[in-house]
Amino acid sequence: MGRDYYTALEINRNATDADIKKAYRRLALKYHPHSNRQPGACERFRDLAEAYDVLSDLRKKATYDKFGEEGLKGGIPPESAENGAWSQGYVFHGNPEKTFRQFFGGDNPFADFYTADGHEVGIDFGGLRGRGVKKQDPPIERDLHLALEDLFYGCTKKMKISRRVMNEDGHSSSIKDKILSINVKPGWNEGTRITFQKEGDQGPNSIPADIIFIVRQKPHPRFNRQNKDLIYTADISLEMALTGFAVEVETLDGRLLTIPINDIVDPQYSKVVPGEGMPLSSSPSTRGDLIIHFKTHYPEKLTAEKKRLLKQALAT
Known part of the structure; x- marks a missing residue:
């Protein structure tokens, strides 16, 4: 039988x-x-x-159910084959x-x-030649793009990830979504790394990877940032550079600063306004400086009379 x-x-x-x-x-x-x-x-x-x-396999099963192992492996004569039954002898691949x-x-x-090509790895008395111990998957890095205002005030960002999780049977898995909450602190710098440990794909043979979000600061229409300081560039005329003026700067928190400039503005000149920069993440009540640079626009041409007057005015 x-x-x-x-x-x-x-x-x-x-x-x-x-x-x-x-x-x-x-x-x-x-x-x-x-x-x-x-x-x-x-x-x-x-x-x-x-x-x-x-x-x-439906065809093999149909043949086995009707003719048993002998009929399955011995082959079914054409006159007996019906309903898609297997008509040739079955041989297990072994x-x-x-x-x-x-x-x-x-x-x-x-x-x-097993190796990558499916061959079995040998076993020593000490175990599986160093491969029996679970290893953690490499970390997964993702950029977190933030506006300068987000880094000035701080905020909370919700990040949705999809990952493979093990089912209750401990052997199969499925894809599920999860929301990760990131509490952005005021003053965080470009490149700040936020790590969620072991939130990567789960598997029976590995430790889930850490997921790391890296802060990337979006360009801002008014300011550039240098660590704790904010850089603002004001466009001025040659007349303003030589005679003085006041520059208005709208801050990140909506205030309008009016800063008088009484010095002569040469190409290396900058104005420092203390305490109007970015907060320090280690001490949010402490802030960096606002540094104002100037871009002087020179006239494209001067009349002879204007040249004469300028020479007269600038003569020492």
């Missing part, structure tokens, strides 16, 4: 495709040679693979690990036992 594939998978003949998959998952994990060193486990593991290979890897795919709980 031929073997009973249903008995091998511990299911009855009315089992659905889902029942077959569930049974194979449970028993293959139980009798896998890397988790079960009991006598007979390897043979049992092979029987499970062959049973699943047959019962998970590699239970192949069936196992195809079934579990990326969720293979014994993936660390």
Whole structure:
């Protein structure tokens, strides 16, 4: 009498495709040679693979249900073949690990036992040649683009991520969304790194990666930033550079500063307004400076009379 594939998978003949998959998952994990060193486990593991290979294929299963193992492996005469039944003799490929890897795919709980090309890694008495210990996946880095106002006041950013998480059975996984909350502190600098530990993809053979968000400051229409200081560039005429003027600057918090400039503005000149820059992340009540640079626009041409007057005015 031929073997009973249903008995091998511990299911009855009315089992659905889902029942077959569930049974194979449970028993293959139980009798896998890397988790079960009991006598007979390897043979049992092979029987499970062959049973699943047959019962998970509709044509093979139809032939087996009608003609048994003998008919399945011996081949069915053309006059007996019907309803898509398998008409040639079935031969199991003989590699239970192949069936196992195809079934579990990326969720293979014994993936660390194999090289990239699927060959099994040897085992020493000390264990799996250094590969049995779980290793953490490399960190995942993402840019966090923030406006200068966000870094001035501070804010909360909600970041949605999609990651693979293990299901309750401990073997399969699914993709789920998660919201990560980032509390941006006033004064954070470009390049600040915010780490969420082990929020990457979960897997049976690895430690989830850390997710790291890196602050990237968006360009601002009025200011450039240098650490704790804000840089503002004012456009002025040559007349203003030589005779004095007042420059108006709208701050990040909406105030309008009027700063008198009584000095002669040469190309190296800048005006420092203390305490009007960015807050310090370590001490938000302390602020850097506002530094005003000037871009002087020279006249494109002068009349002879204006040149004469300028020479007269600038003569020492």
